[in-house]
Amino acid sequence: MSRAAVLAGIGGWLPPRVVTNEDLARRFDTSDEWIRSRTGIGQRHVVDQGTSTGDLAFEAGARALKSAGVDEVDAVVVATTTPDHLSPATAPQVADRLGLGGRAAFDVAAVCTGFLYGLATATGLIASGTADSVLLIGAESFTTIVDPADRSTSAIFGDGAGAFVLRAGEPDELGAIGPFDLGSDGSLAELLMIPAGGSRQRSSGRPAAPGEEYFLMQGKQVYRHAVLRMTESAQRVLAKAGHGTDRIDRFVGHQANLRILDAVADRLGVPPERRISNIDRVGNTAAASIPLALADAAAAGELSPGDRVLASAFGGGLTWGSCLLRWPDITPA
Numbered sequence: 485m486s487r488a489a490v491l492a493g494i495g496g497w498l499p500p501r502v503v504t505n506e507d508l509a510r511r512f513d514t515s516d517e518w519i520r521s522r523t524g525i526g527q528r529h530v531v532d533q534g535t536s537t538g539d540l541a542f543e544a545g546a547r548a549l550k551s552a553g554v555d556e557v558d559a560v561v562v563a564t565t566t567p568d569h570l571s572p573a574t575a576p577q578v579a580d581r582l583g584l585g586g587r588a589a590f591d592v593a594a595v596c597t598g599f600l601y602g603l604a605t606a607t608g609l610i611a612s613g614t615a616d617s618v619l620l621i622g623a624e625s626f627t628t629i630v631d632p633a634d635r636s637t638s639a640i641f642g643d644g645a646g647a648f649v650l651r652a653g654e655p656d657e658l659g660a661i662g663p664f665d666l667g668s669d670g671s672l673a674e675l676l677m678i679p680a681g682g683s684r685q686r687s688s689g690r691p692a693a694p695g696e697e698y699f700l701m702q703g704k705q706v707y708r709h710a711v712l713r714m715t716e717s718a719q720r721v722l723a724k725a726g727h728g729t730d731r732i733d734r735f736v737g738h739q740a741n742l743r744i745l746d747a748v749a750d751r752l753g754v755p756p757e758r759r760i761s762n763i764d765r766v767g768n769t770a771a772a773s774i775p776l777a778l779a780d781a782a783a784a785g786e787l788s789p790g791d792r793v794l795a796s797a798f799g800g801g802l803t804w805g806s807c808l809l810r811w812p813d814i815t816p817a
Contacts, residue, residue, distance in 0.1 A: 486655060487611050487654075488607075488652070488653050488655040488657070488660045488661065489652070489653070489662070490657050490660050491649075491650060491661060491809060491812050492651045492659065492814065493548045493549060493551035493649035494551050494647065494775065494778060494814060494816050495545070495546070495547025495551050495646070495647050495779060495816055496544055496644065496645065496780065496816065497540055497543035497544040497646075498529040498766060499530060499643050499644070500529070500532075501531070501532055502528070502530075503527065503642075504526065505519045505525070511638075520764075523639060523640055523741050523743075523763075524763050524764055525768075526764045527764075527766075528627075528641065528642030528767030528768075529643055530642065531628065537566045537567060537623045538567075538577055540623045540644060540645035540772075541564070541578045541621045541623035544646055544647040544772075545582055545619055545645075545647045546582060547647065547817040548619060548621075549582070551649065551814060551815060552651075556583075556617075557619045557649065558609075558616055559615045560575050560576075560618070561589075561592060561605060561619070561620045562575040562578060562590075562622075563591070563592045563594070563599045563602035563622045563623070564593070564771055565593060565595045565596075565629070566623075566625045566626055566770075567591055573591040575591050576590075578621065579619075582619075588609075588614075594803045595770060595771070595801060596738050596771060596773065597666075597799040597803040598622060598799065599771045599774050599775055600795060600796075600806070601803065602771075603620060603664075603807060604666060610650060616652045619648075619649055620647060620649075621645060622647070622770075622775050623772055624772050625643045627642065629698060630698060631695060631698035631699075636701070637699060637701060642768065644772045645776075647775060659811070659812030660809065661809045662808065662809070663807065663808060664806070665718075665724065665806045666804070666805040667804050667805065668804070669801070670801065672802045673800070673801065674702075675701070675702045675706055675800070675802065676800030678699050679692070680692030680693070681697055707741070710741075710798040711744055711747045713802070714797070714804060715748050715751045717805060718748070718752055718796045718806045719752070720806070721794070721796075722808075727808070729753045730753075732754060733788075733792050733793065734758055734781070735754040735758055735795075735796075736761075736781070736796075737761075737774075737795070737796050737797065738773050738774060738797035739761060739767075739768055739774075739776075740798065741763070744798075745759070745761055748796065760778065760781045762780045762781075765780075770799070774795050779816045782811075783815075783816050789811060789812060791810070791811040794806065
């Protein structure tokens with residue numbers, strides 16, 4: 485029997501500071517009703533000055549290790565768009581703080597699809613025998629790259645981290661991960677982009693234009709592509725597994741926008757009672773959103789051992805992906 489990656493522990497962490505829609509209404513020409521009707525978001529958590537993505541990743545990683553009942557893993561993978569530094573990667577420092585120095589540690593960058601890309605990477609490390617266990621963390625301090633004068637992105641994004649501990653196991657075990665579907669379209673990179681700060685702008689010989697250091701998003705086109713790509717990706721992964729939607733107990737999409745989540749679930753035929761969402765409380769936390777949503781659902785008793793869970797995400801790149809897993813008997817820490 486082939487070797488599989490199995491979910492053994494889960495943890496999440498949100499910075500304590502909360503920014504409500506009413507708080508934003510004091511800064512912008514907006515209201516709670518306007519934000520909720522367009523995004524489904526009521527509040528988001530925001531890092532305090534001096535708190536980094538690595539700090540959030542450390543907290544979530546420690547909780548996932550506690551949930552799994554282990555102190556050690558063979559590798560640490562951090563999925564993030566907001567690393568502590570352009571160089572080096574954030575993962576080695578997180579590993580060191582967790583007492584995992586000397587292990588393989590690296591970052592994965594696929595924006596809001598980052599956690600699923602990281603999950604596929606961690607699964608590959610285990611399936612190949614390179615590692616027997618992996619700590620995978622999705623962590624973002626996304627508000628640090630959002631223009632504080634931009635009403636639309638300020639209303640959408642929040643900060644946080646979620647983590648999985650994976651171990652080697654068998655494909656028929658509860659907690660087994662897969663199959664996967666992953667894709668990208670770099671011809672549409674400008675739909676979700678930070679224009680300045682990378683080698684493209686730095687090597688151009690021109691200074692960054694005002695606002696180019698912030699995350700820019702073309703919302704209407706993003707909505708259309710997100711619904712299409714997530715739906716098609718989820719359908720492909722179901723076909724790989726030989727399942728129909730009727731065999732899916734829970735659907736968790738990247739928590740980008742409630743209208744996107746509902747549109748994808750409607751097209752897949754997933755009824756409202758099978759959908760997992762916490763976007764109203766945390767906003768869009770990019771690479772952290774899927775593990776945070778699953779940790780919240782598990783803590784609330786919304787997931788049972790044996791549940792078939794379908795996860796799907798869409799992000800900058802453009803990137804998208806989906807996967808299946810059988811929910812194990814675990815408790816978030």
